[in-house]
Amino acid sequence: MTDISCRNLCKTFHQGDATIRALDDVSLDIEEGSFVCLSGPSGSGKTTLLNALGGLDTPDSGEITVGGQRLDLLSKSELAQLRLNRIGFVFQAYNLVPVLSARENVEFIMQVQGVRARERRSLAAAVLAEVGLEDMEERRPAQLSGGQQQRVAVARAIASKPALVLADEPTANLDSRSAAQLMDLFVTLNTERGVTFVISTHDPRVMGYAGRLISMRDGRIVADERQQPHAMAV
Amino acid sequence: MAFPVAAISTLAWRNLWRNHRRTLIMLLAITVGVWAMIFMASLMRGMTDQMVRNGLQTLPGEVQIHQRDYLRDPSVVNSMDAPGGALLARLQEAPVAAWAGRVRVPAVIASERGNRGVTLLGIDPVAEAALGSLPDELVAGRALDGPGDRGLVIGANLARRLETAVGKRVVIMSQDTQNNVAERGARVVGIYRARLQGSEDRYVYAGRAAVQDLLGIGERISEIAVTGHDYRNVAPWVPRIAAAAGTGLEVLPWTELDTFLGSMLVVQDGFALVFMVVVFLALSFGLVNTLVMAVFERVREIGLMQALGMRPGMILGQIMLESLYLLLLGLALGNLLALVTVKPLESGIDISSVAQGMEMVGMGTTLYPVLHTADMLMSTTVVIVLGLLASLAPAWRASRLDPVAALNKT
Structure with missing residues (x-):
């Protein structure tokens, strides 16, 4: 069943006198439960596409449907609601709230969703244990390593049980070991929970995990291949 | 989905303390601003309160009853009967705290050295003492010992001008009901000092019966002065007194008897509000910047x-909650600071160095700041409403x- 559908997406940025076509007539379908990597050099349009799929950015033209909802028909608040309940984000920079502990960062989304405190707390503990941070619940982000912070970000992204996780170069700031652990975690969540992953990367090792590899250049999809996933060599 | 108050509250509170120094500086500014608002308001309230009390104590009372024409022509012609029946019953029950019937006529007092125009007051000293309208300080001689006392108690300034003293005789002159001069010699038995020098020049006290005898008016009086327990709150009981007094008499609250004093309360509320808003406008730049x-x-x-x-x-x-936390903290500290600085000063601040100027506006040599809950509430409202708007x-x-x-901002 199709989870994401894009039709003829175009997005243009202006930088001084130059016009940059970040997305140039991109059409794409992503099935539920798939593990997709968007690859390509910097400026190829991966992040713009990811932001558009998450409703963070609005394309100049074209349509995006996520979980049956047309994003261009939703208001800012409805888009926020969609992200809150359906989409988990993992960014390149760890992007945790610095004044909240690891547990509070994970609980935050559930708190906004209105999940009861007791349920929230046990879910957060379970998710943090799942990403291997059971002893670090009360640590603030500044007291965690980069890899640990990224795992907290993943825990936060999956705690609200999203159907879709959008990850923008999630391993870019991690060492090989942490990157491998993170990708193994993604694969586990994908296979065990059926969460759809769309990951932008230009790291070939990360691409190896994907069942589907979409290559982009100059805002266009230049290749769309299905492949046999394989784990990263650490 | 409900508004996640708990999540947002935690974030707002912790974010507030991310930059301790900036938050503390802003907190200090709000605290001092709130303190200044309340402190200034308490000084202004103290000034007005004293002006009103001085005004009320120098004879008017909070409510007065007299003949309908008395205010137009305050002579003996427009006197009234001593209270009786329903009016007397009403004057003896709550919320009336005290009342006094008095004769009050324009007169001339003459010594062998000079003469002055004065207001002659025929009083019952016990009733006036209950009313709080007797002079504060007797500097020589004695007080009047009853309504039949035939001596005079005059102000120290008047005694100086007339070059007279306790034990000396003076002549007091007024008009009787037939517009004939009524005069008699009387001995000065006491000299008083008043908070306002003008009062010392103006008021000459004598026993009520002695003045009634001088003017030939029998038991009649010029006015009845009445006080309750709160001069700010006389409006509710004035109509009840008026109903008991009947149509021939006029019952007026002090705000109508002395419109200048009456308007002071309203003007002061306005000043206090304007001052608070001005202080906050200065503060708001810092708040918005923070x-x-x-x-x-x-x-x-x-x-x-x-x-x-x-x-x-x-x-x-x-973000609004973050601002609200900052404002509430500043308000709490500012109110506390105001409380601990104003309370000790309520026993009085000596302003004798500017006493002459202050007397012109009806104040004495000591200023008594008054901390009103209403002012604290007003400053709190101003700070919260304007703070949130800013x-x-x-x-x-x-x-x-x-x-x-x-997200891409570096």
């Missing part, structure tokens, strides 16, 4: 919140940030 900086430093974080699914209204609410702009901007641009 919030703008706080938002500017957290642009990425706000973008992240949006990406995670926080609606614009929640982001707005979070915070709206940065909070609104934060809630309208473009999430992608915010």
